[in-house]
Amino acid sequence: MAEELPTYCRICEPLCGMVATVEDGKLVQLRPDRDHPVSKGFACPKGIAFTEVVNDPDRVTHPLKRQPDGTFERVSWDDAMRDIKARMLRIHSEHGADAIGWYWGNPGAFSASHTLWVAAFMLGLRSPHLYTAGSQDVNNRFVASEFLYGNPTTAPVPDLHRADLVVIVGANPLVSHGSVLTAPRIKEELHGVVDRGGRVVVVDPRRTETARAFAWQPIRPDGDVFMLLSLLHVLFEDGLADDAAIAAQARGAEQLRELARPFTPESTAERTGIAPDTLRELARALATTERAAMYGRIGTSLGRSGTLTTMLLDAVNLVAGNLDREGGSMFGTLGTPFERTALQLIKALVPVGHDRGPRSRIGGFPAVLASRPAAIMAKEMTTPGKGQLRALFVSAGNPVLSCPNGDELEDALDTLDLQVAIDFYVNETHAHADYVLPATTMYERQDFPIPFQTLSLTPFRQGTDAVIPPVGEAREEWEVIDELASALWRRTPMFFGAELVRRTGMLTPRRAMDAVVRLAEGGDLFGLRRGGLTFARLLRDLPHGQVIAPHLRAGALRTVNLHGDRKVRLDAPQFASEIARLAERPGDDPAFPLRLIGMRELRSENSWMHNAPLLLRGGRKHLARMHPDDAAAVGAAEGDRIRVTSKHGEIELAVTLTDDLVPGVIAIPHGWGHKGRGGWRKANTADAGSGGANVNRLMSSDPADVEPVAGMANLTGVPVRAEVVAPAAQAPEREAATLGA
Numbered sequence: 001m002a003e004e005l006p007t008y009c010r011i012c013e014p015l016c017g018m019v020a021t022v023e024d025g026k027l028v029q030l031r032p033d034r035d036h037p038v039s040k041g042f043a044c045p046k047g048i049a050f051t052e053v054v055n056d057p058d059r060v061t062h063p064l065k066r067q068p069d070g071t072f073e074r075v076s077w078d079d080a081m082r083d084i085k086a087r088m089l090r091i092h093s094e095h096g097a098d099a100i101g102w103y104w105g106n107p108g109a110f111s112a113s114h115t116l117w118v119a120a121f122m123l124g125l126r127s128p129h130l131y132t133a134g135s136q137d138v139n140n141r142f143v144a145s146e147f148l149y150g151n152p153t154t155a156p157v158p159d160l161h162r163a164d165l166v167v168i169v170g171a172n173p174l175v176s177h178g179s180v181l182t183a184p185r186i187k188e189e190l191h192g193v194v195d196r197g198g199r200v201v202v203v204d205p206r207r208t209e210t211a212r213a214f215a216w217q218p219i220r221p222d223g224d225v226f227m228l229l230s231l232l233h234v235l236f237e238d239g240l241a242d243d244a245a246i247a248a249q250a251r252g253a254e255q256l257r258e259l260a261r262p263f264t265p266e267s268t269a270e271r272t273g274i275a276p277d278t279l280r281e282l283a284r285a286l287a288t289t290e291r292a293a294m295y296g297r298i299g300t301s302l303g304r305s306g307t308l309t310t311m312l313l314d315a316v317n318l319v320a321g322n323l324d325r326e327g328g329s330m331f332g333t334l335g336t337p338f339e340r341t342a343l344q345l346i347k348a349l350v351p352v353g354h355d356r357g358p359r360s361r362i363g364g365f366p367a368v369l370a371s372r373p374a375a376i377m378a379k380e381m382t383t384p385g386k387g388q389l390r391a392l393f394v395s396a397g398n399p400v401l402s403c404p405n406g407d408e409l410e411d412a413l414d415t416l417d418l419q420v421a422i423d424f425y426v427n428e429t430h431a432h433a434d435y436v437l438p439a440t441t442m443y444e445r446q447d448f449p450i451p452f453q454t455l456s457l458t459p460f461r462q463g464t465d466a467v468i469p470p471v472g473e474a475r476e477e478w479e480v481i482d483e484l485a486s487a488l489w490r491r492t493p494m495f496f497g498a499e500l501v502r503r504t505g506m507l508t509p510r511r512a513m514d515a516v517v518r519l520a521e522g523g524d525l526f527g528l529r530r531g532g533l534t535f536a537r538l539l540r541d542l543p544h545g546q547v548i549a550p551h552l553r554a555g556a557l558r559t560v561n562l563h564g565d566r567k568v569r570l571d572a573p574q575f576a577s578e579i580a581r582l583a584e585r586p587g588d589d590p591a592f593p594l595r596l597i598g599m600r601e602l603r604s605e606n607s608w609m610h611n612a613p614l615l616l617r618g619g620r621k622h623l624a625r626m627h628p629d630d631a632a633a634v635g636a637a638e639g640d641r642i643r644v645t646s647k648h649g650e651i652e653l654a655v656t657l658t659d660d661l662v663p664g665v666i667a668i669p670h671g672w673g674h675k676g677r678g679g680w681r682k683a684n685t686a687d688a689g690s691g692g693a694n695v696n697r698l699m700s701s702d703p704a705d706v707e708p709v710a711g712m713a714n715l716t717g718v719p720v721r722a723e724v725v726a727p728a729a730q731a732p733e734r735e736a737a738t739l740g741a
């Protein structure tokens with residue numbers, strides 16, 4: 001008997017509505033949900049291909065234990081957990097909680113239970129060793145928001161529904177489908193801007209898919225901070241600043257004006273590659289277009305000054321009069337009663353603010369939402385002394401491929417006393433683990449996307465049940481975490497309390513998700529609002545989800561800004577200190593004449609989904625992109641195998657030539673470098689080329705190269721050189737020049 005069950009995709013941020021076809025408890029098909037009120041029948045190839053992940057013969061469906069020869073053998077959950085708990089308790093007795101760490105990867109953020117349980121476990125344990133994908137992604141955003149708004153968890157989103165000018169800096173939403181922004185059908189949203197007579201400008205070193213569809217403004221890698229300072233300079237000095245907005249929303253605009261004064265468009269043109277007139281025109285358009293928004297993502301986060309860049313993006317929006325305005329850069333709220341007071345209370349009670357707690361042992365980095373930079377994880381394992389990391393749990397992550405200097409991390413993992421993975425694949429990181437515990441996929445768990453509620457362009461609620469039971473012996477992450485916390489309950493005050501509640505059966509993810517639904521706008525307020533939403537009602541009556549409001553509302557800044565006077569801090573001291581640090585940027589090194597940037601592909605998701613046949617069709621290869629002029633300079637031709645070398649490492653892969661790049665820039669997707677150890681058969685066959693190369697071997701994990709404010713890894717604008725190692729015809733496997741997208 002086939003059943004059709006509405007649910008939603010949780011691979012990336014649009015959370016597209018899906019309909020799952022289930023036969024005899026097995027997922028047989030996924031198709032886009034035409035009745036979903038926001039995604040309206042849209043889904044991308046990854047979403048559709050997820051059936052192949054759920055049913056992948058290479059999937060881990062039973063606990064695995066690593067054998068002395070490096071292979072894995074099936075063990076029972078009881079045996080695995082007994083040994084893991086005993087070893088964890090021993091490490092805890094001998095070395096304390098600060099020998100135990102957790103790396104929590106990107107897909108974890110798409111599971112409410114996983115997010116809440118990892119956070120609670122690490123806060124309860126009081127270990128400084130929480131690492132997340134955030135230091136390769138978004139921690140700079142959290143820190144910028146904390147400085148500007150006193151609230152790390154708020155972030156403005158561009159109101160694509162109503163904007164007439166959208167400036168996209170370092171993001172490629174036609175491929176990524178949007179980030180720190182939940183906007184399904186984002187391509188149509190952007191075309192809508194143009195259809196209204198507006199403009200979309202893409203500031204990027206590569207003429208991306210998005211830039212091709214709209215207007216491309218080339219920029220030199222890591223030049224954004226200079227562009228933004230010049231935009232501020234022009235806004236202030238040419239009388240374009242919105243004084244009323246500044247007076248109403250901000251404090252310290254005078255200080256920022258002073259800081260921006262030296263950065264004339266002429267003085268920054270060399271760093272940005274943007275002609276002064278073009279920059280002035282952009283500043284004028286941002287100020288004079290009634291509804292304009294500037295939006296930045298990964299390309300603005302992974303340079304040398306990610307926190308400053310993000311602070312400046314918001315500052316430009318504010319000074320141009322575009323912050324917290326319809327059609328501008330807007331803030332989402334949950335719409336709970338007394339939301340601001342509740343946020344202030346949480347902020348006072350949960351000690352996760354920037355720089356709360358001790359700085360990291362390696363590099364002295366401040367905590368960001370209780371996490372430390374993943375770039376220092378390896379040295380935390382190998383540097384002796386109190387606080388040395390000896391046991392690491394990794395859930396939904398693959399730091400060997402996603403963090404800088406994967407080689408160093410691989411070696412360091414082998415020095416640990418205990419490494420445990422929770423995943424449904426044995427990836428390059430987990431290949432070093434003592435145990436791999438099988439996780440459920442998203443379609444095997446109940447869910448409600450708590451972290452994305454306030455980032456949605458269309459305020460929207462959708463819950464889902466598991467559409468199939470756990471495959472094999474898979475378990476949800478929170479169940480494993482509960483068991484670990486239980487083992488420590490007599491030793492850790494928070495776990496003691498948690499254990500008492502847990503034993504009553506009241507501490508479940510479902511209760512947490514239900515509470516958010518009921519307290520948020522549209523919710524039943526636990527019975528006070530008749531007919532309001534509950535989690536159960538979402539599942540029962542509204543399986544395609546419920547729109548709460550057609551648009552975001554202006555004025556939300558007064559709720560999410562937690563500073564006492566509700567003013568945005570344009571005088572945050574980090575503006576001055578980070579601008580001063582720009583002078584320390586290393587100059588060009590003739591030994592490394594190219595700048596390396598990243599890029600995402602439509603049919604990859606970071607380091608995973610490279611084992612799904614649907615996504616590997618057409619002889620996909622992991623390829624570097626070079627400008628023909630740069631290729632000619634080193635004698636490289638289409639399809640040649642090249643060696644790319646940085647100060648920190650080298651990789652080899654095939655090259656394809658394209659003039660979609662600013663000359664001097666080379667682009668390589670991250671997330672490749674599958675070595676065939678971990679059980680992914682498809683990814684390592686001739687189909688998928690050689691499994692590709694790990695671009696993060698070129699990146700530095702030296703604390704001196706990590707951005708000091710938010711601990712961001714420097715993964716873009718990295719100096720490299722390229723040389724040919726084998727011409728196309730003789731390359732080890734013939735690499736077809738089919739682009740991934």
Ligand SMILES: Nc1nc2c(c(=O)[nH]1)N[C@H]1C(S)=C(S)[C@@H](COP(=O)(O)OP(=O)(O)OC[C@H]3O[C@@H](n4cnc5c(=O)[nH]c(N)nc54)[C@H](O)[C@@H]3O)O[C@H]1N2
Binds near residue numbers: 012224
């Ligand atoms: N298909 C697909 N979708 C994904 C993912 C995936 O792997 N595949 N990953 C998901 C994740 S985890 C995230 S965080 C989001 C990210 O979402 P996006 O930020 O939209 O993703 P990217 O495609 O990496 O876009 C970054 C852009 O920045 C540009 N860039 C690089 N350096 C610079 C620079 O110095 N300045 C400027 N201005 N631009 C620069 C790059 O050329 C690239 O076009 O995507 C998500 N969606």
Ligand SMILES: Nc1nc2c(c(=O)[nH]1)N[C@H]1C(S)=C(S)[C@@H](COP(=O)(O)OP(=O)(O)OC[C@H]3O[C@@H](n4cnc5c(=O)[nH]c(N)nc54)[C@H](O)[C@@H]3O)O[C@H]1N2
Binds near residue numbers: 396
């Ligand atoms: N050079 C360079 N490096 C980058 C980036 C870049 O642009 N350039 N982007 C960075 C960004 S934005 C990110 S987010 C990071 C990502 O870095 P990570 O989060 O470390 O790595 P992923 O590749 O997302 O690995 C995801 C793992 O989670 C597993 N998984 C998927 N779903 C689930 C689940 O529901 N439960 C469990 N337990 N496991 C699951 C997958 O099988 C896979 O093994 O990479 C970063 N690295």
Ligand code: SF4
Binds near residue numbers: 015
């Ligand atoms: S864009 Fe694709 S991967 Fe992302 S949520 Fe939608 S269907 Fe899933």
Ligand SMILES: [Mo]
Binds near residue numbers: 106133137
């Ligand atoms: Mo990410």
